Amino acid sequence: MTWYTGDQFYDTALIGGFVFAGLIMLASLFGQSAYGRFGGRAPGVSFPPRLGWMLMELPAPLVFAIVYLQGDNRGELVPMLLCGLWMFHYANRGFINPLLMRVFPGSKASFNISVVVFGWIATGLHGYFSAAFISQLSPQFTDAWLSDPRFIIGLGVYAIGFTLNVHSDAVVRNLRPKVPQPNAPRYTIPHGGGFRFVSSPSYLGEMLSWLGFAILTWSLAGVFILLVTMANLVPRALATHGWYKKKFEDYPSDRKALIPYVL
Template sequence: MKITVTSRNPNSKAFPLTLELAGSPTTVTIDTLSDAIHKKLPKYYPDRQRVTTEDKRVLERGKNKSLADYGIKDEEVTLYFKDLGPQIGWRTVFLIEYFGPLIFHPLFYHLSALFYRSTFNHSTMQTVTYYLAILHFAKRELETLYIHRFSHGTMPFTNVFKNSAHYWILSGANLAFWVYGPWFAEGTTMSERSEVWIWGCVAVWAWAQLSNLATHVTLRNLRPPGTRSRAIPYGYGFDLVSCPNYFFEIVAWGAICVLTLSWSAVLFTVVATGQMYLWAIKKHKQYYKEFKNYPRSRKALFPFIA
């Protein structure tokens, strides 16, 4: 069949591109088309492409769908191309994001005399918070390497700076600076916490982190290696909400807020909760749209609420 690929950018010099592909709309897959574009124009590797029909339906790769699945029936067709720009793998993005706090927390904690221009002993609250923060982001790095399987391979490279700012600034430099400062040092009124207070927060944090890990393992097991398949998750946490991994993440950071009583921890938690709520609503709607038998009693993020 004959496919004419034209760019939605009127200034593009690489398009229109004419492809002659063996087969018919029922046998030519989206991956075949994407690979053919890449072969003709090596600059536009598959993850950098967005190809749509005239009515702007996106032809999705990795789902083993043919052109006919998107309503294309003619042996000659015109499709539309958009350059998504240089891409970066999601796994790499996550590793970069979580690495920031692993730099800033040790710097402010161990080099406090340099940053605060004074010498003091860290309080129990500061020390406990430090180790909880390090364990949290080390866990996230290990999950990225060994547990997560991503439904989307890449994202635009420029987005890595925006995404990383959330972690490097809010949960990295900002949180570390205000929590490990002399105002929370040993012997100060602001650092006073009972053992029940401290270890109660640690217990809630640990439960939330282990619960978060369990939900990540459940999601991993739904997606065979090398695929982007989706299925309905069931089990611990998922009987109540569509995104229990986000819910347990919020609980863990809520415990740190109570432990530190720091506005910097509250700021990060509020911003993170808002973002995770938006993600949860989007995923919740996708589940309803994709699976007709999706449990109607589930909420998106907060059990019994929303």
């Protein structure tokens, strides 16, 4: 079936990707992905947080690199810049941020294998869709694309989202001391930055990043990962907000879950 790029395999796989995103949306109505504060009671094998995150994200850069290097446009300026942006994002998301995590002493493995497996599907599809579109299937990525309003606006949105994501992760990370303290509280209320407005600014930042990527590439590959991210993180943000309010009596009453002043 060719309806988007003209490549039968890609276009058919893209339909399957959107079906997968829809299934994630449905599944999120019945509970949160089993990692972090919501992962301790899930049945089956679980990994420590750092290992779980890196395992889950690993297919993304591997698949992207393999597919990208097979594209006819892999040596062109704009595809190389988009490749660099994509790899930059996953280097932070899949490796740098997990390695910087400050895990509470004595914590049990809380990253369930089911999250890793579904993550492999999502990140593997994302790597394929993005790399094939950027390096092979899109006719639009000439040098003129760098001055296109879609690229400029999308890059700006991406930069805002990425900055919010990284800063929010740093705020949460710094709630725990660099040297583990067994008697320190496991969870405290974060303040500052995006936390002045919402309980999950890192989730908002991640969604803004992929919204920006979808705009700057003007691609359904970007829409796919945006939908997958929203399907996972919107319900999780609402659950996290409820968890904070239940756990802390003095939790800021004017703080929203995900979108300042709205949600």
